[in-house]
Every structure is written in structure tokens, then in C-alpha cells.
Amino acid sequence: MKNPTHVFLFGSLNGESGGSPAPRIQWDLDHPVRLPDLLERLQISPDRVQLIMVNHRAVPADHLIVPGDRVALFPREYAIFADWKNLRC
Structure with a gap:
């Protein structure tokens, strides 16, 4: 049984993934x-x-995504909090 990876797209990123707007995309990754x-x-x-968040935590742009992760992608126009500033992409 696979553990799906969910990718959430916010703001202008929603619909930019090459298809119709979908705020959440589910993938079954076989490997990280x-x-x-x-x-x-x-x-x-x-x-x-x-800003990229994985499992509710800000991560750097080179982070490794593993099966079952919850990934949230925020576009440049989103305001972010000061404690995340060192993890901006």
C-alpha cells in the first residue's frame, strides 16, 4: 500500500502546474x-x-521529498513571517 504525497498550491501557483486549477495534487511516489x-x-x-513547507515546517529549496510528505508551495506575492526569512527561496 502506497503512502500518497500531497502537494498544495497557493495563490498564483494554483493552476500553474500545466493543467486546470487544482489546489491539491496527490502523487504516489515510489522513492524520495x-x-x-x-x-x-x-x-x-x-x-x-x-516559501516551501513540508509537513508544516519551512524547508530549503533543495529539500528531499519522501513518500507521504505534505508539501505546500507559496508564491512570491505571499507575505511571509519573519522567522521564515532565512528559508525563502
């Missing part, structure tokens, strides 16, 4: 994948993303 590779699969340019 680097975040830049995930963005490429989603057809989202890394320069459009300001």
Missing part, C-alpha cells in the same frame, strides 16, 4: 525526490516560489 525535480514535474519555475 528532490524538491527541484518535483517543481519540474509540476511545471513550476523555482523563481515563482517564495
Whole structure:
């Protein structure tokens, strides 16, 4: 039984993933994948993303996504809190 990975797209990123708007995308990953590779699969340019959260925690842009993770992508126009400033992409 696979553990699905959920990707949540916020703001202008919603609908930018090469298809119709879908605030949540579910994938069954067979193995860990680097975040830049995930963005490429989603057809989202890394320069459009300001903040990445995995399992409710801010992570750097080179984070490794494992099956079952919950990934949230926030675009540049989103305001972010000061304690996340060192994890901005």
C-alpha cells in the first residue's frame, strides 16, 4: 500500500502546474525526490516560489521529498513571517 504525497498550491501557483486549477495534487511516489525535480514535474519555475513547507515546517529549496510528505508551495506575492526569512527561496 502506497503512502500518497500531497502537494498544495497557493495563490498564483494554483493552476500553474500545466493543467486546470487544482489546489491539491496527490502523487504516489515510489522513492524520495528532490524538491527541484518535483517543481519540474509540476511545471513550476523555482523563481515563482517564495516559501516551501513540508509537513508544516519551512524547508530549503533543495529539500528531499519522501513518500507521504505534505508539501505546500507559496508564491512570491505571499507575505511571509519573519522567522521564515532565512528559508525563502
